[in-house]
Amino acid sequence: MTDAVTNPLLSPPALPYGLPPYGSIRSEHYLPAFHEAFAAHRAEVAAITAQTEEPTFENTLVALERSGALLDRVARTFYTVTSADGTADIQAIEEELAPLMAAHRDAIQLDAALYARIADLHARLDQLDLDAESRYLVERHHREMSLAGAGLDDEQKERLTDLNQRLSVLTTTFEKNLLADTNDLAVVFDDADELDGLGDGExxxxxxxxxxxxxxxxxxxxxxxxTGHPYLASLTNRESRRRLLDASRSRAARGNEHDNRAVLREIVRLRAERAALLGYPSHAAAILADQTAGSPEAVHDLLRRLALPAAANARAEQAALQRIAEADGIQVEAHDWAFYTEKVRAAEYDLDRAALRPWFEAERVLRDGVFFAAEQLYGIRITERHDLQGYHPDVRVFEVHNADGSELGLFLLDLYTRDTKRGGAWMNSLVTQSRLRGTAPVVANNLNVNKPAPGTPTLLTLDEVTTLFHEFGHALHGLFATVTYPHFAGTAVHRDFVEFPSQVNEMWILWPEILANYARHIETGEPLPDDVVERLHASEAFNQGFATSEYLAASWIDQAWHGLSVDDASEEIDVAAFEAAALADIGLDNPAVPTRYSSTYFAHVFSGGYSAGYYSYIWSEVLDADTVEWFRENGGLTLANGDRFRQRLLGVGGSGDPLAAYRDFRGRDAEIQPLLERRGLTG
Incomplete structure (x- = not known):
């Protein structure tokens, strides 16, 4: 039996902030809880559509926002685990659940009676006397249901539902294949000499x-x-570097049972068919119709504008690498780039980034860097709750209070890599804040830092420090968003805006008072020397040709796949040839600068939520770079600045137009010049 008495997922939340009771949850609890939650949600929506009274904001939209609370709780509890601790049991449940979840979403989004009530309210919007958030709620529900296909006829809806269910299965399969092949391809070395150049912790x-x-x-x-790997910068053995990069680039494209090529081709074809059914020429057009970019053309214009100078900068960087590599008799290839980049960095800036790791001990970076910056800027206080349990023994739980001592929410940190965790780094919400539901936020950050042996300190690379600050920027967004309706909670903003707060939070990494507080040598406690800090600042634009090119290449591959019409996507496409042609089209086909993600392991767009949206990082960076300029012009790390950024941007959540919120904060639209200068693209 898995009734409410025996199934902890069906019991009312009992832990602080509604933290899921992971210590009591077993894998067999999930599917029964989902079935119960599906039924409850359908009944709640049926009660809305069965009404004979004229639609009102209260009896339709407020009722809709109240509905689905159990499903939301169960789903957030489960999907947190699927990405972070995807055991075989959890993967099997996810595969069974995927089409059920897609069918349920469609049953709500495509409900003709519900859509009619919302359309009626939308038509009378100016007569409803609503506050700004409530008015925006009507607009968003109407637009999202329209874009989802609620206005299609019954036959079209049936086909659309079939497509969505099949796509849910395929995207789950893509991620499962990638995780399995990534684990299988972990590179085994017989002797420590093969890993010469790595530190003791590594x-x-x-x-x-x-x-x-x-x-x-x-x-x-x-x-x-x-595609790349942090160790490529340090390994002196060229064959070890080659093995590591070759393994990375071959993931899910080896002709074995984990090959993703057929999976992604079908995803692309079905997404294109779905877009055509909804009246769009491509999946990208359908997705971008409801983003701040507005259209594929706007995205293409930005990417092409940046690609030409980025590729030119990368070629200049490559020439500098080659001059040093010639002394070793080497023609620089992709697996050599990071290694010789560090040699050039050392020669030009007298800077060895690998040697900085003793100053970046993980616990100190977290408490005296990431947390300290947030405490100084926003006045919040963060304390660890050893009495609360996460979904895995590695997970740590922290409580966050506002400056006035009031409770804000919980933050979970899951730092280390493991075979059951997908790659990359991310933030997700286990509980979202909503005045209507009376809930407070519980957010989690996941990273994939290699875990040293017990008793050995975790020393981070500068890139890992950046990731920790970046992901905590997402966490702050999820913690600070203060809205009435669940629809707008946390980071529920346009996809091409969601990276903006996280990128802004990276500015504090080298901010003098923050850096001095956390960058202390693990053995001596000495701060990072001033001359090293100066060289770090001087080298900020170093290797940006490579970094920008590899990112833009992935963004363009995403746009190329999802820009296909239904006819073009129906052809049998050779994945490698398609990628090569796309990169040649935008001038980013340099073999020494591989794309950040090749298609078969491009989880962001084939199993995550970034399909046709990977451009979002650079799109958001325009806002980010402009915001950094504002902080510098206005006194930097002050409570007044933090309060303005929190109230006018982070606190808005998804309850308003994000670009309007940005104008309210900045006093004008963002300018691109700070981004061009940051990435060295002004020449």
Whole structure:
């Protein structure tokens, strides 16, 4: 039995802030809880549409916002685990659940009677005397249901539902294949000499990973989600570098049972068919119709504008690398780029980034860097709750209070990589804030830092420090958003706006008073020397040709796949040839600068929520770079500045037009010049 008495997912929340009771939840609890939640949600919506009274905001929209609370709770509890601790049991449940979840979403989004009531309210919007958030709620529900296909006839809706269910299965399969092949391709080294150049902590992590896999005495290097790997910058053995990059680039494209090529081709074809059914020429056109960019053309214009100077900068960087590599008799290839980049960095800036790791001990970075910056800027206080349990033993739980001592929410941190966790780094909400439901936020950050042996400190790379600050920017967005309706809670904003707050939070990494507080040597406690800090600042635009090119290449591949018409997508497409043609089209086909993600492991767009939206990072960075200028012009790290940013941007959540919120904060629209200067693209 899994009734409300025995199933903790069906019991009212009992833990602080509604934190899921993971200590009591077993895998067999999930499916019964979902079935119960589906039925409850359908009944709640049926009660709305069965009314004979004229639609009002209260009896339709408010009732709709109150509905689905149980499903929301169960789904957030489950999907937090699928990405962070996807055991075989959890993966099997996810596969079974995917089409059920898609069918349920469609049953609500395509409900003709519900759509008619919302359309009626939308038509009378100016007569309803609503506050700004309530008015926007009507507009958003009407637009989202329209874009989802609520206005189609019954036959079209049936086909649309079939497409959505099949796509849900395919995207789940894509992620499952990628996780399995990523684990299979972890590179095994027999001797520590093959890993020359790594520090003691990195070697310890590789030895621990080997022991975990029953390979005592050997070393295992697990793969990151993106194409490159942090160790490529340090490994002196060229063959080890080659093995590591080759493994990364071959993921889910090896002709085995985990090959994603057929899966992604079908995803692309079905997305194109769905877009045509909804009246759009491509999936990208359908997605971008409801983003701040507005159209594929606007995205293409930005990407092409940036690609030409980025590619030119990358070629200049490559020439500098080659001059040094010639002394070793080497023609620089992709697996050499990071290694020789560090040699050039050392020569030009006297800077060895790998040698900085002793100053970036993870606990100190977290408490005295990430948390300290937020406390100084927003006045919040963060304390660990050892009495609360996450979904895995590695998960830590922290409570967040406002400056006045009032409760704000919970923050969960899951720092380390493991075989059951998907690659990359992300934030998600386990509970979202809503005045209507009386809920407070519970948010989680996931990273994939290699875990050293017990008793060995975790030393981060500068890139990992950046990721920690970045993801906490998302967490702050989720914690600070203060809305009435669940529809607008947390980071529920346009996809091409959601990266903006996280990118802004990166500015504090090298901010003098923050850096001095956390960048202390693990053994001596000495701060990072001033001359090193100066060189870090001087080198900020270094290698940006490569960094911008590899990112733009992935963004363009995403646009190329999702810009296909239904006819073009129906052809049998060679994945590698398609990628090559797309990169040649935008001038980013440099073999030494591979795309950040190739299609078969491009989880953002084939199993995540970024399809036709990977451009969002650079689109949001225009706002980010402009915002950094505002902070510098207005005194930097002050409570007044933090309060303005929190109230006018982060606190808005999805309850208003994001660009209007930005204008309210900045006093004008964002300008692109700060971004061009940051990335060295002004020449």
């Amino acid at each position: 070697l310890s992590a590789a030895a621990q990973a080997a022991t975990t896999r029953g390979l005592d005495g050997r070393y295992v290097v697990t793969l990151t989600l993106y």
